[in-house]
Amino acid sequence: MSTLTSPDFKDNARAALADKQLQRALSEVAPGLAARRSAARAALPEFEALREAGRDIKDHTLAHLDIYLDEFERKAAAAGSIVHFAPTAEDARRIVRDICRDAKARLVTKGKSMISEEIGLNAALEGDGLEVVETDLGEYLIQIRGETPSHIIAPAIHLTQDQVEADFRRLHTKLPPDRQLIEPSQLVAEARQILRAKFLAADVGITGANFLIAETGSSVIVTNEGNGDLTQSLPKVHIVLASIEKMVPTLEDAGTLIRLLARSATGQEISTYTTFSTGPRRAGDPDGPEACHIVILDNGRAELLASEFREVLRCIRCGACMNHCPVYTAIGGHAYGWVYPGPIGAVLTPALIGVRNAGHLPNASTFCGRCEQVCPMKIPLPGLMRHWREAEFSAGDAPLLYRLGLAAWAAAARRPRLYHTLARIVMPVLATLGRRRGRFRRLPLAGGWTRHRDLPAPQGRTFQALWADHHAGVPR
């Protein structure tokens, strides 16, 4: 499994805020994606109606998920695919390892798959002695550095061009040392050359799936590079990794989600390549894989269907919530400490690895609500984060000081008279103390607040007192 550092979220965030290079990358990429999304939305008057249609498709599918999976399996098998169900990450790893072993594979190419990160597939395959090569350029850049993705659609946004050049010179040692690597196009051309050889030599190609279509037993991948297509078309075995919630009923339903996906993710009208794969090569086909395996992973998702977090299963992994999140855009994806960063990670990660490990994530939110506003599947992300905060509190996992503070607040807030009395006593004191600057740089017990910003000083009287005067006609 991808190394888990979510429990260290606070330290991660502090380090990220101090990382100048990361801050520069974040300040450019995420707002750029957000602006392009906004333009794409403006260019399609039906966009908001499509969001509602998308939500309804997923809600319907989730309510009948057992039957759609059954239909999908039947149609996929009829087309010659072998469908495997994996209740856990370990099951999925075992299934893929077995397929690779049976294929006597030595080299495995991979298209982008978040589930592969979730189940820690690369380490498992490498443990079996296989060479595993990520072919999405961003994924390749972080793989050669031994890092993990920092964004679900732009996994290497934290890297600069200079870092990439240094890595290429360090690793691609068979190329002339005096070659020019100044322009991004030169770096891309070099990666193309290196990876093309891998595509042609691979024994097994592994891709993710953006959608599974029950009508036809097809899996769908969406890319701009075409790497997923070379991954799945050239080796003799194609393995699709998908999770249960990728299901949609029909081609029409997939079309609706395709209309939402690229616009929400990158602001493109559509991604360059959308590929529907159905089984292995057919009789008479001169190319395509000889075998096609589809691994359908649960790994804790079925339980979510029964919980208040069911709506998170509508997610189509566009990344819009990240690009619009003040917390994500300040600290980047690595600080979240596991596979899924940003608002979607703050909801999904506690569900998949436990709130005890990931309790900081739903707490790292300003509740500004932009994630919910832009989510193409209308997932109420802030509301779901609030559920996690409640769950963490009920489980007794919140820090003692936090619990005591909240209990004291609740005690006062539930007793209006006590509250008003306290406010009448405290407010003039604070107003007097803060009179000179009009704000506090430091306050006892509120260091977490005042370390990064000042607390405005109260102006002397409570709102209730002002309101009472207003009603009594007293001029201000």
Next chain:
Amino acid sequence: MSRATDGRDAVIHKIRAALGTYDSAARRSTVASRLGAPPPPLVPERAKQASERLRGLFRHYLEGQSATVIEAASAAEVPTAIARFLRGANLPLRVRVGEDAYLAALAWGAEPSLERRKGAAVGDDEVGLSHATAAVAETGTLVLASGADNPVTLNYLPETHIVVVEDKDLVGGYEGAWDKLRVRFGRRAMPRTVNFVSGPSRTADIGGQLVMGAHGPRRLCVILVRG
């Protein structure tokens, strides 16, 4: 019971338990009717225009996505259009092509120096030539169906991809493409791959700068044949 069946039953059982439901005839029939006759989806207005407008829309989006679009007045002009494009791009007059009957029947005699190699693409092919099943105007998207007639590797291995699409196969929205696929392959059936292609391969993963030809073609040339 095999391990595979174990996993399947465990997942399905968990889902049913979580949904608080079971495998009822009523739920099966809801699913069957949706799969058999999908409810009409929300189709953007831009996809519902007259065919003359759709041609402009198709061209507008594809060119915006860095493809070259050439309109040929008739099928007879296609070989010459291909040769002219290849010469203009300083490419050899040699294309890799499948067994597509429409492409095979074109007037190749007009361009005797244009060599056609048959079959799936191999590593050093420079140009692939395909015949699209449909063209979708709403986003400037080609729909290619794999098979011996149009091998899938033609779409991704060569650095240049030329795609011929007939005006009669130009549709407004994706729904038109589903209809064409269903007519050709049957309901609830698909070829090994259906490729939606909306421009040349690209990446912005290095320095945030858009570069063409990440892994697939650097150039996409679409020839739209009228008449």
